[in-house]
Amino acid sequence: MKRPTGSFFLNIPIKKILLVTLIIISIIAIWEISLDYFNIPKRIAPKPSNIYEFIQKEFFTEHSSRYQNILIKAMYSIRDALIGFVISLILGTFLGILISRSSYIYSVLFPFLFLTQLVPVPALAPVIAALLGYGFLTKISIIVLFTIFPVMIAVRKTIINLPENYNLLLHSYTHKNKDLLRYLILPSLVPTILSTMKILCSASIVASIITELPLSVRTGIGKDIYNSFNNQIIPRVWTSILLISAISLIFFLCISNLEKYINNKYKYGQF
Amino acid sequence: MGSSKPISIKNLHVLFNGDRSKHLHVLENISFTLDADSFVTIIGPSGCGKSTLFRLISGLPTKDSCEIGGEIKIFGKEPRVASEDRDIGLILQKPTLLEWRSVAKNMLLPLEIMGYEKEKGRKKVNKLLKILELEPYAHYRPSELSGGMQQKVSIGRALAYNPELLLMDEPFAALDEVNRRKMNDEIIRIWKEMEKTILFVTHNIQEAVYLSQKVIVLSKKPSRIYKIVDIDLEYPRSKVEASNKYYKYIKEIREYLNEATV
Numbered sequence: 001m002k003r004p005t006g007s008f009f010l011n012i013p014i015k016k017i018l019l020v021t022l023i024i025i026s027i028i029a030i031w032e033i034s035l036d037y038f039n040i041p042k043r044i045a046p047k048p049s050n051i052y053e054f055i056q057k058e059f060f061t062e063h064s065s066r067y068q069n070i071l072i073k074a075m076y077s078i079r080d081a082l083i084g085f086v087i088s089l090i091l092g093t094f095l096g097i098l099i100s101r102s103s104y105i106y107s108v109l110f111p112f113l114f115l116t117q118l119v120p121v122p123a124l125a126p127v128i129a130a131l132l133g134y135g136f137l138t139k140i141s142i143i144v145l146f147t148i149f150p151v152m153i154a155v156r157k158t159i160i161n162l163p164e165n166y167n168l169l170l171h172s173y174t175h176k177n178k179d180l181l182r183y184l185i186l187p188s189l190v191p192t193i194l195s196t197m198k199i200l201c202s203a204s205i206v207a208s209i210i211t212e213l214p215l216s217v218r219t220g221i222g223k224d225i226y227n228s229f230n231n232q233i234i235p236r237v238w239t240s241i242l243l244i245s246a247i248s249l250i251f252f253l254c255i256s257n258l259e260k261y262i263n264n265k266y267k268y269g270q271f
Numbered sequence: 272m273g274s275s276k277p278i279s280i281k282n283l284h285v286l287f288n289g290d291r292s293k294h295l296h297v298l299e300n301i302s303f304t305l306d307a308d309s310f311v312t313i314i315g316p317s318g319c320g321k322s323t324l325f326r327l328i329s330g331l332p333t334k335d336s337c338e339i340g341g342e343i344k345i346f347g348k349e350p351r352v353a354s355e356d357r358d359i360g361l362i363l364q365k366p367t368l369l370e371w372r373s374v375a376k377n378m379l380l381p382l383e384i385m386g387y388e389k390e391k392g393r394k395k396v397n398k399l400l401k402i403l404e405l406e407p408y409a410h411y412r413p414s415e416l417s418g419g420m421q422q423k424v425s426i427g428r429a430l431a432y433n434p435e436l437l438l439m440d441e442p443f444a445a446l447d448e449v450n451r452r453k454m455n456d457e458i459i460r461i462w463k464e465m466e467k468t469i470l471f472v473t474h475n476i477q478e479a480v481y482l483s484q485k486v487i488v489l490s491k492k493p494s495r496i497y498k499i500v501d502i503d504l505e506y507p508r509s510k511v512e513a514s515n516k517y518y519k520y521i522k523e524i525r526e527y528l529n530e531a532t533v
Binding site: 163165166168169171172173174175179183184187266267268269270271 | 326329330331332354355359361363364365367369370371380381383384385412414
């Protein structure tokens with residue numbers, strides 16, 4: 001019997017690609033026509049042709065090489081989102097394991113972390129900035145605070161729901177926590193961590209962009225969207241949003257395929 | 272291990288402390304011993320505390336609200352110490368195999384945890400795969416095997432570190448009749464070949480008589496030893512299972528179980 005190995009690469013049928021392309025073209029066409037038809041002002045929404053003109057000017061003219069374009073600014077935001085994403089994943093997994101192993105730590109830590117989820121990011125930013133300054137460190141801390149909670153909860157839930165017979169078996173071999181962690185807990189957490197990564201990828205990008213507004217970070221697409229909106233450069237705002245959405249989507253698809261590949265090939269956490 | 276008995280239990284009693292002073296007496300005054308290389312089965316009505324007894328003998332953690340009295344010794348040691356000394360091999364009701372490890376790697380698991388040299392461990396596992404006739408499936412994933420084969424792998428895993436005592440908690444309960452019989456013959460073959468002491472828990476009277484030299488019948492809660500029946504039949508049991516004596520044992524144990532449940 002041939003064992004399923006999974007595939008890391010996209011395997012989308014041509015029909016589906018054509019259908020999606022057709023839908024996108026139709027939306028763009030309806031968008032272009034309806035703005036003219038309903039006389040919608042540019043400050044509310046630009047036409048796709050305006051966005052196209054802006055993209056031409058921003059990326060493909062001599063003018064674009066003279067200053068930092070939105071792609072470079074987006075990359076700064078993505079870099080910070082990625083740093084926050086990795087820290088959240090590692091720290092969240094560690095804390096999730098900790099609160100699942102000790103009810104005392106859970107009762108101490110959980111209310112505090114839950115409270116951070118109730119406060120909106122812009123409100124939390126000045127509090128953390130007062131401690132860590134208005135720069136990079138605060139930005140990363142806020143991204144981590146914004147994204148760590150689902151990781152912790154998912155990790156804890158997976159550990160406390162591990163089938164009892166597996167816990168008993170491992171207990172009959174070892175009483176050392178490090179062995180339980182290595183042979184049972186960490187492999188069982190792989191699917192949970194992978195599916196949490198999908199939630200985290202867009203959440204960390206959103207957190208990275210929102211955090212730029214109250215902080216004095218100069219580079220970053222969040223700040224650029226805010227400034228462009230204030231200066232009424234609406235096509236720039238929309239292009240930035242489309243760019244960020246495209247990057248988030250690519251990020252999500254990569255993680256989604258990685259998840260399928262690892263789950264099919266290695267079968268971690270399957271009982 | 273010297274001359275100590277594989278299992279020696281004296282006046283064991285277990286009390287679960289429930290909510291609002293509700294106490295549940297699970298086991299009461301349980302005493303028995305197992306001789307080396309013997310095959311003994313514990314049988315009793317559902318919920319009589321067989322699994323609690325199994326857990327205590329295995330040295331596995333019990334509920335915090337559990338009060339335990341009496342003495343359990345495994346080769347003269349506390350069950351937890353015996354478990355740490357690898358005197359006990361555990362086979363649970365479910366095969367409990369790790370899907371992310373192949374058949375061979377599942378059998379290697381306890382040896383890896385014990386810090387065995389990789390090559391030495393692999394040789395041991397290869398030998399066991401041969402004995403258990405699992406060699407062609409060494410690189411399969413557990414889910415690619417039938418229920419009986421999976422349980423065979425879990426037996427192999429328990430045998431990997433060569434424990435003297437095998438504790439089996441209804442290991443073939445989920446199998447159909449044909450596979451259960453096959454596995455019964457298999458476990459007798461392993462027991463004879465490897466000279467182990469086996470304590471087998473079941474609620475199937477035929478299985479108990481087919482496998483063991485001695486059957487311990489437990490009563491309903493609070494569970495006591497109702498009767499110990501010596502099965503004086505030769506092996507292989509497939510040769511005597513049509514005999515009157517065989518059926519007499521089944522009838523006798525069924526009667527004891529009926530009386531013990533009243």
